[in-house]
Amino acid sequence: xxxxxxxxxxxxxxxxxxxxxxxxxxxxxxxxxxxxxxxxxxxxxxxxxxxxxxxxxxxxxxxxxxxxxxxxxxxxxxxxxxxxxxxxxxxxxxxxxxxxxxxxxxxxxxxxxxxxxxxxxxxxxxxxxxxxxxxxxxxxxxxxxxxxxxxxxxxxxxxxxxxxxxxxxxxxxxxxxxxxxxxxxxxxxxxxxxxxxxxxxxxxxxxxxxxxxxxxxxxxxxxxxxxxxxxxxxxxxxxxxxxxxxxxxxxxxxxxxxxxxxxxxxxxxxxxxxxxxxxxxxxxxxxxxxxxxxxxxxxxxxxxxxxxxxxxxxxxxxxxxxxxxxxxxxxxxxxxxxxxxxxxxxxxxxxxxxxxxxxxxxxxx
Amino acid sequence: xxxxxxxxxxxxxxxxxxxxxxxxxxxxxxxxxxxxxxxxxxxxxxxxxxxxxxxxxxxxxxxxxxxxxxxxxxxxxxxxxxxxxxxxxxxxxxxxxxxxxxxxxxxxxxxxxxxxxxxxxxxxxxxxxxxxxxxxxxxxxxxxxxxxxxxxxxxxxxxxxxxxxxxxxxxxxxxxxxxxxxxxxxxxxxxxxxxxxxxxxxxxxxxxxxxxxxxxxxxxxxxxxxxxxxxxxxxxxxxxxxxxxxxxxxxxxxxxxxxxxxxxxxxxxxxxxxxxxxxxxxxxxxxxxxxxxxxxxxxxxxxxxxxxxxxxxxxxxxxxxxxxxxxxxxxxxxxxxxxxxxxxxxxxxxxxxxxxxxxxxxxxx
Ligand SMILES: [Zn+2]
Ligand SMILES: [Zn+2]
Numbered sequence: 001x002x003x004x005x006x007x008x009x010x011x012x013x014x015x016x017x018x019x020x021x022x023x024x025x026x027x028x029x030x031x032x033x034x035x036x037x038x039x040x041x042x043x044x045x046x047x048x049x050x051x052x053x054x055x056x057x058x059x060x061x062x063x064x065x066x067x068x069x070x071x072x073x074x075x076x077x078x079x080x081x082x083x084x085x086x087x088x089x090x091x092x093x094x095x096x097x098x099x100x101x102x103x104x105x106x107x108x109x110x111x112x113x114x115x116x117x118x119x120x121x122x123x124x125x126x127x128x129x130x131x132x133x134x135x136x137x138x139x140x141x142x143x144x145x146x147x148x149x150x151x152x153x154x155x156x157x158x159x160x161x162x163x164x165x166x167x168x169x170x171x172x173x174x175x176x177x178x179x180x181x182x183x184x185x186x187x188x189x190x191x192x193x194x195x196x197x198x199x200x201x202x203x204x205x206x207x208x209x210x211x212x213x214x215x216x217x218x219x220x221x222x223x224x225x226x227x228x229x230x231x232x233x234x235x236x237x238x239x240x241x242x243x244x245x246x247x248x249x250x251x252x253x254x255x256x257x258x259x260x261x262x263x264x265x266x267x268x269x270x271x272x273x274x275x276x277x278x279x280x281x282x283x284x285x286x287x288x289x290x291x292x293x294x295x296x297x298x299x300x301x302x303x304x305x306x307x308x309x310x311x312x313x314x315x316x317x318x319x320x321x322x323x324x325x326x327x328x329x330x331x332x333x334x335x336x337x338x339x340x341x342x343x344x345x346x347x348x349x350x351x352x353x354x355x356x357x358x359x360x361x362x363x364x365x
Numbered sequence: 366x367x368x369x370x371x372x373x374x375x376x377x378x379x380x381x382x383x384x385x386x387x388x389x390x391x392x393x394x395x396x397x398x399x400x401x402x403x404x405x406x407x408x409x410x411x412x413x414x415x416x417x418x419x420x421x422x423x424x425x426x427x428x429x430x431x432x433x434x435x436x437x438x439x440x441x442x443x444x445x446x447x448x449x450x451x452x453x454x455x456x457x458x459x460x461x462x463x464x465x466x467x468x469x470x471x472x473x474x475x476x477x478x479x480x481x482x483x484x485x486x487x488x489x490x491x492x493x494x495x496x497x498x499x500x501x502x503x504x505x506x507x508x509x510x511x512x513x514x515x516x517x518x519x520x521x522x523x524x525x526x527x528x529x530x531x532x533x534x535x536x537x538x539x540x541x542x543x544x545x546x547x548x549x550x551x552x553x554x555x556x557x558x559x560x561x562x563x564x565x566x567x568x569x570x571x572x573x574x575x576x577x578x579x580x581x582x583x584x585x586x587x588x589x590x591x592x593x594x595x596x597x598x599x600x601x602x603x604x605x606x607x608x609x610x611x612x613x614x615x616x617x618x619x620x621x622x623x624x625x626x627x628x629x630x631x632x633x634x635x636x637x638x639x640x641x642x643x644x645x646x647x648x649x650x651x652x653x654x655x656x657x658x659x660x661x662x663x664x665x666x667x668x669x670x671x672x673x674x675x676x677x678x679x680x681x682x683x684x685x686x687x688x689x690x691x692x693x694x695x696x697x698x699x700x701x702x703x704x705x706x707x708x709x710x711x712x713x714x715x716x717x718x719x720x721x722x723x724x725x726x727x728x729x730x
Contacts, residue, residue, distance in 0.1 A: 001403050001428075002456055037401035038366050063366075091367055210693070210711065211704040212576030312699070328575070332711040332727060334677070339576040339704035346575065346697040348721045356713045358723065362697060 003153050006030050006038070006125045007182045011155070013043040014052065014127050014189055015350045018361065021047055022234050022302050025193035027128045029056035034121030034150065039063045042098065049101040053130055053140040054108050057119065057147065059098055061111065065118055069093070072110060079106060108137040112146060120148040127186050129158040129179075132165035141166035145173040153178045155186025160197075188349050195322070202303040203325040203361075204315050205231075210332055212339030214308040223354035224329045226256040231327075233260040236300040239320075240280075241310045242269025242290075251279040252306070253286075262286045263304075266296055294321055309340050315364060316344045324364055325349070332356040368518055371395050371403070371490045372547045376520070378408040379417065379492050379554055380715045383726065386412055387599050387667050390558035392493045394421035399486030399515065404428045407463065414466040418495055418505040419473050422484065422512065424463055426476065430483055434458070437475060444471060473502040477511060485513040492551050494523035494544075497530035506531035510538040518543045520551025525562075553714050560687070567668040568690040568726075569680050570596075575697055577704030579673040588719035589694045591621040596692075598625040601665040604685075605645075606675045607634025607655075616644040617671070627651045628669075631661055659686055677707045680729060689729055690714070697721040 007030075014028030021027075021044050028043045029052040040063055042056030050058070062069040073084035073093070080103060087093040130140040130152070144152055152175055158164040170177050195201035205228065207219045220228070232238060233254040240252065245267055254260025264287040265280055272290050274281075281288055289296060297303045298321045305311050305320055314320045326346060333356075344364055351360035372395075379393030386392075386409050393408045394417040405428055407421030415423070427434040438449035438458070445468060452458040495505040495517070509517055517540055523529040535542050560566035570593065572584045585593070597603060598619040605617065610632055619625025629652045630645055637655050639646075646653060654661060662668045663686045670676050670685055679685050691711060698721075709729060716725035 001405075005403075032402075033400075035398075035400035035402055037397075038370075038403070040366075208576065210577065210695075211573065211707065212578065212699075213704065330575075332713050334577075334705065334707035334709045334711075336706050336708050339578065340699065341701050341703075342576065342699035343701050344699045346699075346721065348697050348718065348723075351718060351723065353713065353716060356711065358713075358716060 003125070003178065003181045006032065007127070007153065007155055007186075009041050010125045010127050011182065011185050011189060012352075013041045015352070017043050017045045018189070018350070019192060019231050019302070020045065020234055023047055023196065025128060025190055027052040027126065029053050029127070030125040031056045031060040031119070032123045033060075033064065033119070034123070036123070039122075046101050048104065048136060050104050050107055051131065051137070051140050053124065053126060053143055054104075054111055054137070055102070056124070057111055057143060058102070058107055059094060060122070061115060061118055062094060062097060065116070066090070068114060068116070068118065071114060075110065076102075076106070104136045108143070111143065115147050117148060121150045122147070123151045123153070124149055125153045125181070127155045127189055129154050129156065129164060130166035130170070131158070132169050139166065139169065141169035144170055144175060149175055151176040151178070153181050155180070155182050156190055192325075196301040200298060200301055200303065200322050202297065202305065202320065202322040203327055204305045204307060204311055204320060204323050205327040205329075206308060206312065206340070207329040208331070208340065209335040209337070210330060211334045213335040213337035214340050216335050216337040219331055219335075220329045221331065221355055221357045222256070224357045224359060227354060227359065228329065229254040229256040229260055231304060232263045233257050235263050235302045235304045237266055237297055237303045238263040239266045239268055239294070239297050239303060239305045241307055242267055242271055242274070243310060244307060245269075245274060245278060245280065249278055251283060253283050264288070266291060266294075268292070268294060297321060312340055312342045312344060316342060326362040326364055327359070328362060329357060329359045368490070368543065368546045371397070372492070372518065372520055372551075374406050375490045375492050376547065376550050376554060377717075378406045380717070382408050382410050383554070383715070384557060384596050384667070385410065385599055388412060388561065390493060390555055392417035392491065394418050394492070395490040396421045396425040396484070397488045398425075398429065398484070399488070401488070404487075411466050413469065413501060415469050415472055416496065416502070416505050418489065418491060418508055419469075419476055419502070420467070421489070422476055422508060423467070423472055424459060425487070426480060426483055427459060427462060430481070431455070433479060433481070433483065436479060440475065441467075441471070469501045473508070476508065480512050482513060486515045487512070488516045488518070489514055490518045490546070492520045492554055494519050494521065494529060495531035495535070496523070497534050504531065504534065506534035509535055509540060514540055516541040516543070518546050520545070520547050521555055557690075561666040565663060565666055565668065565687050567662060567670065567685065567687040568692055569670045569672060569676055569685065569688050570692040570694075571673060571677065571705070572694040573696070573705065574700040574702070575695060576699045578700040578702035579705050581700050581702040584696055585694045586696065586720055586722045587621070589722045589724060592719060592724065593694065594619040594621040594625055596669065597628045598622050600628050600667045600669045602631055602662060602668045603628040604631045604633055604659070604662050604668060604670045606672055607632055607636055607639075608675060609672060610634075610639060610643060610645065614643055616648060618648050629653070631656060631659075633657070633659060662686060674705050677705055677709060681707060681709050691727040691729055692724070693727060694722060694724045
């Protein structure tokens with residue numbers, strides 16, 4: 001199989017956590033053993049937790065060595081009061097380790113001390129040049145060196161001055177490095193990160209039935225809405241139109257996510273008076289601003305607009321600052337409701353499914 | 366990685382050719398070498414041509430041995446006047462071999478005579494029990510035996526009395542067999558085949574903009590339409606509503622496919638008189654019937670209904686005989702046109718993309 005095949009697996013895994021890694025970039029990593037067998041697919045999931053490379057490396061070591069796996073969960077359970085040892089099925093345990101947020105420092109150190117050269121000669125695919133700086137953990141590039149990887153394939157170089165330099169570290173250690181595989185796709189994955197680094201990334205979220213209706217009650221299924229809530233939990237600001245607030249009376253919280261943080265809200269409205277009993281005013285720890293200006297949205301690094309017809313029209317006319325991407329949730333059900341009307345043309349950036357719903361990131365063209 | 370991971374690759378490859386293999390079932394196959402490295406992903410593409418297993422095996426042998434690859438294309442070019450030798454890039458050549466319809470008998474025999482035990486100890490994932498009967502070619506099960514595969518993982522057993530027995534052949538030769546991996550998904554893939562074997566498989570095709578409009582000019586992109594034409598080229602009968610014929614004046618041919626066969630058409634209409642200048646009446650080699658009965662559709666093994674609002678309503682009311690599946694093409698563009706209205710609920714069976722368009726098979730629930 002081609003390098004593109006494996007890089008695509010890494011990219012798809014990274015996309016699952018797009019936005020959720022804020023302020024870090026979304027990154028994915030695939031590890032193959034020296035004979036070319038896929039051992040693991042990992043991603044960076046949340047800032048402050050494991051990077052993509054140690055995530056994939058941990059899973060790879062657990063996959064090939066039951067001793068390593070057992071020792072890791074024994075130590076992790078003791079240190080963090082988790083209950084990994086209770087899961088007896090290996091497949092289930094690996095799924096669990098893939099899904100949870102693991103402590104970055106402990107896991108990195110544990111890998112460094114216990115890898116036992118099990119990945120000697122291995123190959124990795126990473127969507128972004130491995131970091132070379134000491135942040136929460138030492139550099140990921142060092143991991144590949146220490147574990148004696150033979151080759152690292154990279155989609156995009158890191159132009160960030162603090163984090164870049166990973167390629168040199170790898171090459172200086174004699175690791176074969178190939179850069180630029182699915183470079184364009186890797187670049188699209190990085191776009192939100194590069195935008196908020198430059199000051200702002202804004203996008204418009206819309207939820208539709210399969211026949212384009214945005215009205216008539218709940219549209220998306222629970223998995224879609226939980227994903228939406230996890231994004232709400234991460235953004236600096238949620239912008240909503242005054243009419244939507246009045247008609248739909250949304251709460252705009254993150255209740256479907258464990259420890260979800262309700263986002264600050266900007267109600268974009270000429271009319272400044274709103275019924276004080278509206279649910280969104282009564283969510284703990286949130287600020288609400290009512291304004292006919294989007295200045296605050298322009299100044300916040302990560303902003304989500306939630307809307308329907310009104311915001312779609314504004315986006316088409318370029319009246320929502322920096323909104324070039326659309327996040328679309330679409331159910332598989334037809335509704336007996338009229339559709340949103342527009343002539344916006346979209347270019348698909350990434351698409352996937354939440355059970356019968358689909359969701360996707362699109363560029364507005 | 367789990368068996369499910371590899372079986373999923375085989376299933377996705379098979380779905381690309383759903384319906385197009387008629388009257389054969391859609392089947393996919395993945396081959397790993399003895400160390401677990403993926404060598405190839407193949408599928409059955411068209412009745413009369415290679416089955417999924419020899420397709421994947423051929424690609425696997427070409428992947429690992431340049432000598433085998435060279436000898437194969439040299440012989441194939443000589444025998445069939447193809448020009449594989451002109452393609453110098455190996456990756457491109459493998460893509461080409463994956464894409465074209467290869468002669469079944471020649472390729473099967475070539476593999477049998479030239480495999481050189483290169484796949485000794487290999488592992489295969491097949492979505493359907495390998496065949497055990499002598500059709501155009503000898504049984505696929507024999508291939509695995511002859512090439513000394515160590516293990517074959519199968520999603521669904523074959524209940525067909527003529528083709529089944531593959532598992533026994535494998536087991537009697539000492540090959541490890543695991544059955545039932547992603548059995549439900551494998552079963553969904555087989556459903557159309559099982560239906561037309563019992564007399565009839567019918568489905569409704571709809572094309573929509575992202576906001577649910579089916580009007581206002583061309584909706585789907587060229588790739589979607591070519592796929593649609595390849596399906597038209599395969600079905601026994603295309604059913605269309607009288608109003609659609611009058612208003613849209615469609616030609617309903619298969620011009621976007623090389624050697625595409627224009628389907629026979631049943632115009633479903635109370636009114637029997639149609640303007641003789643309508644384009645669909647002037648397509649070579651086609652029969653057109655105008656009727657207010659769907660009897661002919663019920664009696665044809667493979668039937669596609671193409672429609673919009675009218676057929677959607679009939680499908681919801683169970684008035685289109687045996688129509689339980691919807692084939693939906695959906696573009697990424699919003700249109701300034703009203704949507705189709707319905708309360709049909711759909712369950713996603715398979716979804717994929719054609720560039721910015723998406724398409725999917727759905728069960729009507
Ligand atoms: Zn890192
Ligand atoms: Zn066969």
